[in-house]
Structures are given as C-alpha cells and as structure tokens.
Amino acid sequence: MLKAERHKFIMTKLLEEQKVVTTDLALALDLSEDTIRRDLNELDDKKLLEKVYGGAIQFIEKSVDVFNINISAxxxxxxxxxxxxxxxxxxxxxxxxxxxxxxxxxxxxxxxxxxxxxxxxxxxxxxxxxxxxxxxxxxxxxxxxxxxxxxxxxxxxxxxxxxxxxxxxxxxxxxxxxxxxxxxxxxxxxxxxxxxxxxxxxxxxxxxxxxxxxxxxxxxxxxxxxxxxxxxxxxxxxxxxxxxxxxxx
Amino acid sequence: MLKAERHKFIMTKLLEEQKVVTTDLALALDLSEDTIRRDLNELDDKKLLEKVYGGAIQFIEKSVDVFNINISAxxxxxxxxxxxxxxxxxxxxxxxxxxxxxxxxxxxxxxxxxxxxxxxxxxxxxxxxxxxxxxxxxxxxxxxxxxxxxxxxxxxxxxxxxxxxxxxxxxxxxxxxxxxxxxxxxxxxxxxxxxxxxxxxxxxxxxxxxxxxxxxxxxxxxxxxxxxxxxxxxxxxxxxxxxxxxxxx
DNA sequence: TTTAAAATTGCGTTATTTTGCATTATTTTA
DNA sequence: TAAAATAATGCAAAATAACGCAATTTTAAA
Missing domain, CATH: 3.40.50.10470 (Translation initiation factor eif-2b; domain 2)
Structure with a gap:
C-alpha cells in the first residue's frame, strides 16, 4: 500500500468518524504505530487534520486572513x-x-x-x-x-x-x-x-x-x-x- | 510497444484501480523500473497523475482558492x-x-x-x-x-x-x-x-x-x-x- | 539511401525515502 | 506522584528514486 493511499484512507476515516486513533490505524493498516504517527504528523503539517494525544481530529481553521472569506452554511x-x-x-x-x-x-x-x-x-x-x-x-x-x-x-x-x-x-x-x-x-x-x-x-x-x-x-x-x-x-x-x-x- | 501506448495503459490501469505501482507496471510491461519511472514523471509533468513514492495516484485538481494569494519571498x-x-x-x-x-x-x-x-x-x-x-x-x-x-x-x-x-x-x-x-x-x-x-x-x-x-x-x-x-x-x-x-x- | 541528431532504454552508482526498533522524553490517568 | 500510555529521536536496513552514461532505436535532413 502506497503512503499516499494510506493518507487518503486516514482522511476518509477521519471524515467518517470525526477522529482517528493511532493504535486502531496501526492495527487496521498492519503497520507500526511509528509510521502512523509520522503520517499524522505530515497531515498535520499540511493542515489537513489536527494531531492530538492518541490520534487526530478534524482541522478547524482559525486564521483571520482578510482573503479567507468564511461562508456560513x-x-x-x-x-x-x-x-x-x-x-x-x-x-x-x-x-x-x-x-x-x-x-x-x-x-x-x-x-x-x-x-x-x-x-x-x-x-x-x-x-x-x-x-x-x-x-x-x-x-x-x-x-x-x-x-x-x-x-x-x-x-x-x-x-x-x-x-x-x-x-x-x-x-x-x-x-x-x-x-x-x-x-x-x-x-x-x-x-x-x-x-x-x-x-x-x-x-x-x-x-x-x-x-x-x-x-x-x-x-x-x-x-x-x-x-x-x-x-x-x-x-x-x-x-x-x-x-x-x-x-x- | 510504443511509449504512447504505455502511457495509455498506465492511465487506464490508474483509472481502474485508483493507483499504480512502479514495480507492478515494470513486471506487467516487461520493462525496467527506470522506464516506468520516467513515464510516470512525464505524466506527472502533464498533470495527468500524481507521482508518489512507489508509484502514482490519480490527479486531484486542487481547488484554486482565489482568495488565497500567495506572496513569494x-x-x-x-x-x-x-x-x-x-x-x-x-x-x-x-x-x-x-x-x-x-x-x-x-x-x-x-x-x-x-x-x-x-x-x-x-x-x-x-x-x-x-x-x-x-x-x-x-x-x-x-x-x-x-x-x-x-x-x-x-x-x-x-x-x-x-x-x-x-x-x-x-x-x-x-x-x-x-x-x-x-x-x-x-x-x-x-x-x-x-x-x-x-x-x-x-x-x-x-x-x-x-x-x-x-x-x-x-x-x-x-x-x-x-x-x-x-x-x-x-x-x-x-x-x-x-x-x-x-x-x- | 545515407548520415547525423535526437530520443529512448537499461545498467551501475549514488542519493533519498520509508519503515520498524530501541531508547528516551512527555503526557495522561488513577 | 507513580504507572501506563503515547510521542519523539536516532539509527540501520530495505525500498525506491535520481543521475550519469553508453548502447540502441527512431527521426529528420541531406
């Protein structure tokens, strides 16, 4: 399985369940927790999710950029x-x-x-x-x-x-x-x-x-x-x- | 087999399976991995796919956010x-x-x-x-x-x-x-x-x-x-x- | 048709990336 | 505060990729 696939898998699961757990992912993907953590760190760097202790949650944008117009609903x-x-x-x-x-x-x-x-x-x-x-x-x-x-x-x-x-x-x-x-x-x-x-x-x-x-x-x-x-x-x-x-x- | 044929083959396989793996392609087409990599690089340059470590995945057009102005330097x-x-x-x-x-x-x-x-x-x-x-x-x-x-x-x-x-x-x-x-x-x-x-x-x-x-x-x-x-x-x-x-x- | 230039391909070598493990640090929980 | 869980770090092995080069094929021009 390619790393890119894994990232997609993680993002999909995150969207479905609002959170992901490091140990669960390691088990599901049959990889070491280290690798999962590295994945989560990368996705966090890309601002695609927010890494937390034990896993990750969805990213909430909080920038006050003029150009970032927030449309409600x-x-x-x-x-x-x-x-x-x-x-x-x-x-x-x-x-x-x-x-x-x-x-x-x-x-x-x-x-x-x-x-x-x-x-x-x-x-x-x-x-x-x-x-x-x-x-x-x-x-x-x-x-x-x-x-x-x-x-x-x-x-x-x-x-x-x-x-x-x-x-x-x-x-x-x-x-x-x-x-x-x-x-x-x-x-x-x-x-x-x-x-x-x-x-x-x-x-x-x-x-x-x-x-x-x-x-x-x-x-x-x-x-x-x-x-x-x-x-x-x-x-x-x-x-x-x-x-x-x-x-x- | 012509290069153009190969590219078509790769794109078809990519469409079918959402990803392609360099080693698999080399085996399937009986070519060196170098050649496959060169193919993938070319297709990546043309934005027809996205090359990743180990193969390639489908190209996703990143929604160009008009409001996100990138200032260099x-x-x-x-x-x-x-x-x-x-x-x-x-x-x-x-x-x-x-x-x-x-x-x-x-x-x-x-x-x-x-x-x-x-x-x-x-x-x-x-x-x-x-x-x-x-x-x-x-x-x-x-x-x-x-x-x-x-x-x-x-x-x-x-x-x-x-x-x-x-x-x-x-x-x-x-x-x-x-x-x-x-x-x-x-x-x-x-x-x-x-x-x-x-x-x-x-x-x-x-x-x-x-x-x-x-x-x-x-x-x-x-x-x-x-x-x-x-x-x-x-x-x-x-x-x-x-x-x-x-x-x- | 012949010849030179350009493109393609594979190989050896070197560089980079990925991964798991051991070790050490940090955070959480009770 | 101690124990347990989770994370970070350094390291080495394996996989993958990039680079330079030479052999071969294709293309274009003479």
Whole structure:
C-alpha cells in the first residue's frame, strides 16, 4: 500500500468518524504505530487534520486572513444557487450585487459561460476574476469597507448608464408588505439603481430571510421577477409571495 | 510497444484501480523500473497523475482558492516596504497600484493612519478594507483578470480628476535607460496616468527587478522620486540610479 | 539511401525515502 | 506522584528514486 493511499484512507476515516486513533490505524493498516504517527504528523503539517494525544481530529481553521472569506452554511447556499444557474445564458449582460449567497453563485457559474458581469463587490470580483470567459467590470467608488462593496455617486452614475439583461440581487430581508429592505441606507440606494438598470431581477436567499425587515426600503415585491430559496417552490411559506406575482424558483 | 501506448495503459490501469505501482507496471510491461519511472514523471509533468513514492495516484485538481494569494519571498518584501512606511502621514491622499510588494505594504500600514487611498487592484482593496481609518476608493473599470486590476477609459477618467500627494507604484522592470517598463500595454497607460496625478512617485521592488526591461514604457527615471529595494541605499548596484537623481531609500 | 541528431532504454552508482526498533522524553490517568 | 500510555529521536536496513552514461532505436535532413 502506497503512503499516499494510506493518507487518503486516514482522511476518509477521519471524515467518517470525526477522529482517528493511532493504535486502531496501526492495527487496521498492519503497520507500526511509528509510521502512523509520522503520517499524522505530515497531515498535520499540511493542515489537513489536527494531531492530538492518541490520534487526530478534524482541522478547524482559525486564521483571520482578510482573503479567507468564511461562508456560513455553504452547502445550503449551493443548493439554492444551483437552481438559478438555468437563468444564465451566453451573451447576457449581468449585474451582481454582493453577499455570500451571490458569492457562492459566482463560484458555480459554468466555466464555459460567455457573458459580461458588472459588480460592485470585491469578493465577487475576486471570484469572477478566475473565470476564463467572463468580461468583468468593476463598478468603482467609495468603499463601504465592512460589506466590501462600493457606494455613492460614482456607483450610481455607472449604473445609470448601463442596461443589463438580469440582475442577481442579494437580500438582507424580505417581507410581503415591505418588499426588499436593507440595513444600510447607501446600499439600499445602490440596489434601487441596480434594479432600474436591469430587465429582470432575481434574488436568492435562505428562507430565514423571509418575513423580516430592515430600516431602508429597496423595492417592493412587484419589482422582483424571481426569488430563489432552498425551499420547494410549492412550500406554504412561499405561497403569499407567489400570490404577489413573484416567480418562485 | 510504443511509449504512447504505455502511457495509455498506465492511465487506464490508474483509472481502474485508483493507483499504480512502479514495480507492478515494470513486471506487467516487461520493462525496467527506470522506464516506468520516467513515464510516470512525464505524466506527472502533464498533470495527468500524481507521482508518489512507489508509484502514482490519480490527479486531484486542487481547488484554486482565489482568495488565497500567495506572496513569494514575503519576508524580503516586508523588509523593503517597512522602509517606506516613514513616507506615510495623516491626511495624505494616496494612489496605490497593484503587485505583491504593494500588497505587503498595504498589510503593514499602521492601523492609526488616517488617509485616503485610491487603488485599482482588487487584492489591495481587499486588504485595505480591513483598515479602520483609511478612506478607500476603488477605481472601477474593466478588469484585467490576470493581474486583478482595472484598466481602460473609466480608470483613466477617474485618475485624470484626482490629485494625490503620493503614489506607490509597483514595478515590473526598471532600468537606467528605459526607466519603468511594463509587460502589458494597458497597465502601462494606467500607470502613466497615476504618475500624472501624483505629486510624488515611489516605487518599491526587489533588486532582481533592477536593470531589466519590458515592452511598454511607463516613465523614465526622472519621473520617479523615490525607489525602495532591500539593498542598502549605498549599494553599488544602485549607484547609477542615485546619479540619475532618484532618491534611494 | 545515407548520415547525423535526437530520443529512448537499461545498467551501475549514488542519493533519498520509508519503515520498524530501541531508547528516551512527555503526557495522561488513577 | 507513580504507572501506563503515547510521542519523539536516532539509527540501520530495505525500498525506491535520481543521475550519469553508453548502447540502441527512431527521426529528420541531406
């Protein structure tokens, strides 16, 4: 058995059982404990696991690297955004706002899609800069550093001049009465402009955003063409939205 | 048996069994282990498999984490940029171009500095978005995805309208005769504009950039106010630059 | 077709990696 | 605090790999 195989075996077992025990592995693989320890040390060095007394446990990342954007519930978000991939077509002009759901979406855009994407979000732009066939345009302006998006006059001006086929709009909060709402005034203004510049507006978010509201209005439901959540479109909690004329994907 | 056939055989076996062992292959194909090793090395070079001690395993594409920017020789670069920190003062308006040396610089900007920074580089902006007291303005435009910077008319227009106290300009190549030069035409144009918009121009780079040149001119030495390398300012290889009137830090 | 250059292959030699064991240190447990 | 379990270290044997070289085959050019 090759060492590389062993490492794979160890990692698989670790994933299945959340931990591995040195003596068990030695027995299972018919090797000395020394060898297992050396393996665990190597994997630890590579930050693939964390060696502890008696074995190893799963690695938990704890770096505070700016560039290391932590997406909570990434798997659920993947489920959501995959539904929206069908809305993408070659030749489209697309506007993307920020937010972690949109970031997951950006990751999953097929590498053969040829389109033009405007964005004002640094992480989204970073992600899309890896895409081989996207024409990427960053909407410059003053940075709202916390959200890592641009805001202000310059942004508005660029948006006023473009016409996109579709806009993927991140959502902080959505409710039947208030529609889309935002916590920050400036971002709400910019999102308004994004909607104005797009033929079609799609918003993707987890169902826990449903029926919540924030201080600043972005638009009401009638201005949204499509919403996407992890729920089945027929789900009861979405019924009111469907009745309001929003297409639920 | 042709080499190409052998390679196909190896790849097929690898696909079937998830691994191949050098000695087994040598036996099966009736060839020396040396030849098999050479085959495996070639296939490894082509990224068709991953050679390991004793054989080879399937190639797993390491998910290129966009957000994980690898800075080569980071320690050396830290040494360089620390010298330039003394050029920073509260209230300055600063332009920063891209490049890994500038990125290291951005990381080390003291957290109590109050200044306004314009940049056209995504990684630099990501880094500076963590800074509590910097007013950050991103210069938008079409993305040059490889360098993760914006280029084109929009960038030029923004630059034409601002006046900065100091510009930190990354350098691809520098020589006595040609001055600063760039590999890409568009970036060279933008850098020209950055220089125009700044009272003072500082360039930081490793000494291995000295006396090299690229196709597109940015400026000649007379337009640079200060250069910073890891070398002692009195170093002989910098003498010509000092004579040309550049301040060497 | 002939000839020179380039690529391929195996062998001997040397270098590197892997592994288990003995020994010594460290951590855990009772 | 002592005993037991686990780890680290140095070492040597075995396996594997790399290197230089020469013989052979293939390819390309004349």
């Amino acid at each position: 990434e798997e659920e978000k993947k489920k959501i955004v995959k539904k929206a991939l069908s809305l993408l077509h070659d030749g489209q002009v697309i506007i993307m706002s920020g937010g972690s759901t949109n970031l997951v979406f950006a990751k999953l855009i097929p590498s053969d899609l040829k389109a033009t994407i405007y964005t004002y979000s640094l992480p989204i732009a970073m992600q899309l800069s890896q895409h081989p066939n996207i024409d990427l345009i960053f909407i410059g302006g003053k940075m709202q550093k916390k959200a890592m998006v641009t805001i202000g006059m310059d942004v508005m001006q660029v948006l006023s001049k473009i016409k996109a086929d579709i806009c993927f709009l991140g959502a902080s909060s959505i409710s039947i009465k208030q529609g889309l709402t935002e916590i920050g005034y400036e971002v709400s203004i910019v999102k308004k402009a994004m909607i104005e510049s797009s033929d079609r507006v799609v918003s993707m978010f987890s169902s826990n955003k449903l029926n919540t509201k924030m201080p600043h209005s972005v638009c009401d439901l009638s201005q949204l063409d499509t919403i996407v959540t992890e729920l089945d479109p027929e789900d009861l909690s979405l019924e009111e939205y469907r009745k309001a004329g929003v297409f639920v994907l | 980071e320690e050396e670069k830290k040494k360089i940029v620390k010298k330039a920190l003394s050029l920073l003062h509260d209230g300055q308006v600063i332009i920063m171009s891209g490049g890994s040396t500038n990125l290291v610089f951005a990381k080390l900007i003291p957290s109590d500095l109050k200044a306004t920074i314009y940049t056209y580089s995504l990684p630099i902006a990501m880094q500076l978005s963590q800074h509590p007291n910097i007013d950050l303005i991103f210069i938008g435009g079409k993305m040059q995805k490889k360098a993760m910077v914006t280029i084109g008319m929009d960038v030029m227009q923004v630059l034409s309208k601002i006046k900065a106290d100091i510009c930190f300009l990354g350098a691809s190549s520098i020589s006595i005769k040609q001055g600063l030069t760039e590999i890409g035409y568009e970036v060279s144009i933008v850098k020209k504009a950055m220089i125009e918009s700044s009272d003072r121009v500082v360039s930081m780079f490793s000494s291995n950039k000295l006396n090299t040149k690229m196709p597109h001119s940015v400026c000649d030495l007379s337009q640079l106010d200060t250069i910073v390398t890891e070398l002692d300012p009195e170093d002989l290889s910098l003498e010509e630059y000092r004579k040309a009137g550049v301040f060497v830090l």
